[in-house]
Amino acid sequence: MYKLDTKCVQSGYQPKNGEARVVPIVQSTTYKYDSAETMGKLFDLEEDGFFYTRLGNPTLNAVEMKIADLEGGVGAMLTASGMSASLIAVTNICKAGDHVVCAAAVYGGTFNLFNKTLRDLGIDFTFVLPSATAEELNAAFKDNTRAVFTESLSNPSLDVTDIEMYANAAHSHKVPLIIDNTFPTPINCRPFEFGADIIVHSTSKYMDGHAVALGGVVVDSGNFNWDNGNYPMLTTPDETYHGVIYTKQFGKAAYMAKARVHLMRDLGPQASPQNAFLLDLGLDTLALRMERHCSNAQKVAEFLEDNKNVEWVNYPGLKSNKYYDIAKKYMPNGSCGVISFGVKGGRENAAKVMEALHLAAIVIHVADVRTCVLHPASTTHRQLSDKQLDDAGISPNMIRLSVGIENSEDIIADFKQALEKI
Numbered sequence: 307m308y309k310l311d312t313k314c315v316q317s318g319y320q321p322k323n324g325e326a327r328v329v330p331i332v333q334s335t336t337y338k339y340d341s342a343e344t345m346g347k348l349f350d351l352e353e354d355g356f357f358y359t360r361l362g363n364p365t366l367n368a369v370e371m372k373i374a375d376l377e378g379g380v381g382a383m384l385t386a387s388g389m390s391a392s393l394i395a396v397t398n399i400c401k402a403g404d405h406v407v408c409a410a411a412v413y414g415g416t417f418n419l420f421n422k423t424l425r426d427l428g429i430d431f432t433f434v435l436p437s438a439t440a441e442e443l444n445a446a447f448k449d450n451t452r453a454v455f456t457e458s459l460s461n462p463s464l465d466v467t468d469i470e471m472y473a474n475a476a477h478s479h480k481v482p483l484i485i486d487n488t489f490p491t492p493i494n495c496r497p498f499e500f501g502a503d504i505i506v507h508s509t510s511k512y513m514d515g516h517a518v519a520l521g522g523v524v525v526d527s528g529n530f531n532w533d534n535g536n537y538p539m540l541t542t543p544d545e546t547y548h549g550v551i552y553t554k555q556f557g558k559a560a561y562m563a564k565a566r567v568h569l570m571r572d573l574g575p576q577a578s579p580q581n582a583f584l585l586d587l588g589l590d591t592l593a594l595r596m597e598r599h600c601s602n603a604q605k606v607a608e609f610l611e612d613n614k615n616v617e618w619v620n621y622p623g624l625k626s627n628k629y630y631d632i633a634k635k636y637m638p639n640g641s642c643g644v645i646s647f648g649v650k651g652g653r654e655n656a657a658k659v660m661e662a663l664h665l666a667a668i669v670i671h672v673a674d675v676r677t678c679v680l681h682p683a684s685t686t687h688r689q690l691s692d693k694q695l696d697d698a699g700i701s702p703n704m705i706r707l708s709v710g711i712e713n714s715e716d717i718i719a720d721f722k723q724a725l726e727k728i
């Protein structure tokens with residue numbers, strides 16, 4: 307068993323004698339076979355192999371195996387975006403009439419997907435506050451609850467989830483815990499080791515790391531027992547595959563197999579081979595980059611905390627942070643490079659500081675090599691009501707800062723001069 311930083315470089319693709327050292331981009335939608343019979347067997351899921359890129363592709367496969375290995379899962383499936391990863395993770399086991407317990411502090415896009423789009427399709431959601439106790443969390447479950455969803459470290463409010471508490475609540479109600487592990491990445495947080503069952507990522511963030519390729523991934527721990535009466539879609543025949551029963555045919559990988567052969571087949575948000583290749587390049591340096599993002603962010607957060615024009619700083623690595631202890635448990639080597647802070651003087655001064663920055667650019671994105679800033683209340687979360695903003699932990703003077711991998715002294719100097727302007 308290799309260490310995580312070795313896996314970042316070595317896992318997923320093992321070339322045979324004379325083959326390309328670097329994972330090749332297989333830019334082909336189709337695959338040739340010598341007989342119609344083999345093709346038929348592929349269609350019936352009786353044999354393993356590629357036949358159409360919507361269902362699988364060798365480049366994607368190599369990257370999927372690398373990510374599954376990094377998270378410690380039995381399988382992974384790349385998707386076109388983080389949004390489609392969350393869509394598939396939930397709808398793979400929830401249908402109209404089912405209910406999901408979800409943390410209120412999830413990414414704005416995820417909140418809209420759940421609260422609007424999936425609600426319109428008949429799946430019900432109860433959102434629980436980040437401060438929820440075990441009793442409050444347990445009280446959110448209903449007879450028809452089929453999943454629990456939360457982010458290990460929420461975007462952008464940086465709430466750290468007590469993963470064991472969530473896993474215990476989910477398991478005592480016989481449902482799986484789905485964790486969005488985008489911000490800390492598998493380098494800094496190990497959800498499966500604390501009882502999570504399914505992990506999703508927006509790979510568009512740190513995994514890619516360079517802001518070049520949109521993508522997502524669903525990872526299956528293989529640990530959840532689906533055969534408890536609640537998941538007929540996994541334990542009864544699927545007529546669209548001549549009656550295959552996923553738990554029987556695929557065992558521990560039933561969830562992952564169904565996500566691919568059912569939902570990826572029907573919905574089609576497949577990643578492109580080119581993007582998978584770029585993601586793989588990013589993964590090669592993920593461990594190195596996360597270390598630098600975290601050490602830079604720690605220094606910047608400490609600088610901001612001491613600055614007289616800053617009202618508050620939210621970073622789990624600060625001793626003043628309410629999640630300092632729990633972050634030490636779930637993210638012992640650091641959380642990520644994202645910090646949020648409030649500028650004195652409200653919304654107006656927040657905008658002034660942002661405009662005075664030179665090195666840090668104003669962009670929607672977070673979690674890439676370049677330092678950048680964003681004002682969530684007027685951008686990513688602008689659809690939310692004041693109450694929803696408050697529940698998601700966002701205030702009008704909040705700046706979300708994504709600390710890059712530049713020299714920390716240059717980043718600090720930029721914020722120092724910008725904060726002096728107010």
Ligand SMILES: *Cc1c(COP(=O)(O)O)cnc(C)c1O
Nearest residue numbers: 387388389413461488508510521
């Ligand atoms: C960005 C993000 C998403 C959505 O991912 P896309 O790749 O933009 O579709 C989901 N969850 C979290 C935590 C994110 O930061």
